[in-house]
Amino acid sequence: MSDDRRSVDDLAAAYALDALTPEERARFEAEASPEARAEAAALADTATLLGGDQAAPPPSLRASVLDAIAREPQLPATDDAPRAAAPLAARSDATGTDASGSGLGASAPAGGTGRRLGPAERRARARWQPMRVLGAVAASAALLVVGIAIGTQLGADPRQEALGAVVSASDAQRSEVELADGTVATVIWSAEQGQSAILFEGLGAAPEGRTYQAWYIDAAGPHDAGVFDAEGDSTAIVLEGELSAGAVVGVTVEPAGGSEAPTTDPILVVET
Amino acid sequence: MEIDVEECLVRAADGDQRAFAALYDATAPRVFGLVLRILVDRAQAEEVAQEVFLxxxxxxxxxDPSRGxxxxxxxxxxxxRAVDRVRSSQAQRDRDARIGIRDTAVPVDVVAEQAEVSLDAARARSALGQLSDAQREAIELAYFDGLTQTEIAERLGAPLGxxxxxxxxxxxxxxxxxxxxT
Structure with a gap:
């Protein structure tokens, strides 16, 4: 072990106390030995016992926190969610190549024709006919463009991070469809993460007093996956809730505030 | 009061907002107490506490429940989060001003501002009291004042090592x- 390595490990206690500069902190996280990391974790646990003070926050904080989390997507369990538009674009190239080799339909594990559907799922699918999927090569090219646009539009938005995590998942798959009004939508999903995202190019604003609402439809029926509005030329959303195996992703137009179950015919339906 | 904080957090990880509300109720006084102690200013402490829960x-x-x-x-x-905030320069100036006001105020006000002193806090203070003065000072400057190790060395005129x-x-x-x- 070099002197340099030992000096990194010496930062364990200061790391536990948050007493490092961002540069020192990054260096510890990158270079510290497993023993020093374990020591830092243990000492950080101890440090939390120092803050025994209690103070009642104002009641408004509770309301404001609960309101904020209702609109905030959660990150996947892995630590390596990409943050920037760059890895997002780079990874979309790789998955795009993959998809163009096998064809999107064929690469979907749960979308096979022989799979048995439950009665509720059949019912849902009678109304939610999956849309014709456009070419895979075009899909990855469009995604690249949209990915860059999102990067500039959202900056360090946590939504972009969540989006990046779905797009760059090792098992990410995608389907591109054209909506009736000519909007091109790309649905990207990761079965491993149980998450999906939709990128729209050219989605117009919902009619007055209405909103877009995303849905997951599985054997148990449709599940609310969040309401959203169009945002300029490119709209990107990460669906709320969990994508179950073989679920259908859909979007409807609903009264403002959203509905408990879809009340109109979907403008987008994609099988995962 | 038997709220299992672990259980609440694990359920919140599945997107359960009600479990997260229960987690908030069980932990907000601790979180706010710590953030307020570091930032001193209530308005800033509220902002940071909101960031923390988000x-x-x-x-x-x-x-990972197996890790703590x-x-x-x-x-x-x-x-x-609180340390990040206190290191931003305006927050630091505000904090210095408030501590100046607090330290010249009558003792009764100081007690009032410290809010409820819990058993945990009493235990922590007693434990800190068992350290050497030099150890306690270094730890308090880091943990409660948000100084970096280099700043602490400068403040104390002691070598970084x-x-x-x-x-x-x-x-x-x-x-x-x-x-x-655990």
Whole structure:
């Protein structure tokens, strides 16, 4: 072990106390030995016992926190969610190549024709006919463009991070469809993460007093996956809730505030 | 009151907003107490506490119950956020001004501002009292004032290596006194 390595490990206690500069902190996280990391974790646990003070926050904080989390997507369990538009674009190239080799339909594990559907799922699918999927090569090219646009539009938005995590998942798959009004939508999903995202190019604003609402439809029926509005030329959303195996992703137009179950015919339906 | 904070956080990781509300109710006084102690200013403490809970919601799936207690995980997020805020220069100036006001105020006001002094806080203070003055000073400057190790060395006029040793020996001793959270 070099002197340099030992000096990194010496930062364990200061790391536990948050007493490092961002540069020192990054260096510890990158270079510290497993023993020093374990020591830092243990000492950080101890440090939390120092803050025994209690103070009642104002009641408004509770309301404001609960309101904020209702609109905030959660990150996947892995630590390596990409943050920037760059890895997002780079990874979309790789998955795009993959998809163009096998064809999107064929690469979907749960979308096979022989799979048995439950009665509720059949019912849902009678109304939610999956849309014709456009070419895979075009899909990855469009995604690249949209990915860059999102990067500039959202900056360090946590939504972009969540989006990046779905797009760059090792098992990410995608389907591109054209909506009736000519909007091109790309649905990207990761079965491993149980998450999906939709990128729209050219989605117009919902009619007055209405909103877009995303849905997951599985054997148990449709599940609310969040309401959203169009945002300029490119709209990107990460669906709320969990994508179950073989679920259908859909979007409807609903009264403002959203509905408990879809009340109109979907403008987008994609099988995962 | 039997609220299982671990259970609440694990359920919140599945997107359960009601479990997260229960987690908030069980932990908000601790989180706010820590953030307020570091930032001193209530308005800023409220902003940071909101960031902390939002961060906890976003990161909930990354909480690993086998690696520590939920309250410890949450307080580590709170501490890191509060320290980030106090290091931004305006926040630091505001804090200095407030501490100036607080320290010239009559003792009754000081007691009022410290809010409820819990058993945990009393225990922590007693444990800190068992450290050497030099160890306690280094740890308090880091943990409650948000100074970096380099700033602490400058403030104390001590070599950086000495400060590192004081923090490490002091924290290790505290670990022995206070035990483990889980």
């Amino acid at each position: 961060e906890a919601w976003r990161q909930a799936k990354r909480f 207690a939920a309250i410890s995980w949450l307080l580590q997020i709170a501490h890191a 000495t400060v590192k040793t004081r923090m490490r020996d002091g924290l290790t001793r505290l670990r022995g006194i206070l035990g483990v959270t």
